[in-house]
Amino acid sequence: MSVAGLVAGAIELSSLAYSAPASAADIELLNVSYDPTRELWRDVNEHFIPIYEKQTGNTLTIKQSHGGSSTQARAVIDGLEADVVTLASYLDTNAVAKSGLIKEGWIDRLPNRSLPYTSTIVFVVRKGNPKGIKDWPDLVKPGIETITPNPKTSGNGYLSFFAAWGSVVLRGGSHDDAVKYVTNLYKQVPVLDSGARGATTTFVQKGIGDVHVAWENEAHLEVAEAKGELEIVNPPISILAEPYVAVVDDNVDRAEGHREAAEAYLKYLYTDEAQELLAKHFYRPTNEAILKNSIGKTFGEIKRFPITEIAKDWPDAHKQFIGEGGVFDTIYKPKQ
Structure with missing residues (x-):
């Protein structure tokens, strides 16, 4: 099945199964990312937070941390309590996984092998x-x-x-x-x-x-x-740049509600709304239809190996x- 098909089916945000707690909670996530993604994540957060709060009744805050990707991976390994990592490539995400903070098989938890977008x-x-x-x-x-x-x-x-x-x-x-x-x-x-x-x-x-x-x-x-x-x-x-995303299992399981919020956050990236946001900020969405519509007017024709x-x-x-x-x-x- 294509990425577009997966998005339209399994994880369309309106069909995500959030389990609302008996009483509302205040949840604060930390997204540890690479250097030039500040503007992207601010925009994604502004769109995702009200949707999640409406779905669950929880109050959600998402903080961002940015720096050189390998330096950021090392900071998480050394104790920076990221709920999700959205780093520059497999190298840095896998370094966090190898430290034991992310469970095996992480790359296959989300569509397109945990790649909501690519770049160059x-x-x-x-x-x-x-x-x-x-x-x-x-x-x-x-x-x-x-x-x-x-x-x-x-x-x-x-x-x-x-x-x-x-x-x-x-x-x-x-x-x-x-x-x-x-x-x-x-x-x-x-x-x-x-x-x-x-x-x-x-x-x-x-x-x-x-x-x-x-x-x-x-x-x-x-x-x-x-x-x-x-x-x-x-x-x-x-x-062909491949910035993978992953939930940091060891960290999200330390506080109630963090895993559910972190997983919903990353799944949101594959919805049509989020894929359009990615293209708007010049990240190449993995939704084939949205990407095709953007090539030529947003992205250059480059042979990406x-x-x-x-x-x-x-x-x-x-x-x-x-x-x-x-x-x-x-x-x-x-x-x-």
Whole structure:
């Protein structure tokens, strides 16, 4: 069955079976997310909370925590009491699961393997694209400064690394060609911020760099706020970004009503209303009909390759490229 079919059937919000308690309760959830999703979750929360309160009689508050995705995962593992995690990829969500906070099988609890939306990595350039940046090879031309976050701490950072690597090897380049390319790319990164929003600040507010390698949604936000001073360039090829969502089992079971609210919250993301909100904020909804209607007018035509085209899976990609002793450690020397 398609995702659209699942949404229309099993989890349409109007048919969700909430079990109202005997007396109303005050419930406060914490959504721990990655850096550039602040605006999205504020909008989703404003729509979901009144629906849930009407259905259950409970008073619901949803707090948000944001930062570099890998840093956020570590914070949850170290004790930040997230009810749900909405992190940048499988790598970070699975790290929380491996710590024992999320039960096995989490990825199959929600439709589309717990992916309410997907995304990708694009370029943001200065008005008029003065450096003529159109594709990944342009980023290593002499004199080009690229802004991208640290792949060790940021989902934007490691997805950009994977996208850069794939842009070489999936066009016929060798492993050595890819190593040479990313070596040159990171030599021309003047600032390596810890998270996506920090990189945005560096590029937009501080005016550093010629191109920002950014989340697609962040790119659209930057351009809208820059009022004509920035432009988006969609590279011909980029990574298929997969930001998974999950209930943090160990935490939600500590307080009455938290599991029910957290599960309803994530199921809401698959309703037509929420899928439209995702598209509005430039996240690619997994509802096929809504996505199809958005391609062309909202999202660019980009060949998005899955991680399995450059590695066995997400953990293998991390081990090869970003983990201790991986490619990034061998090619990047912090500026003194």
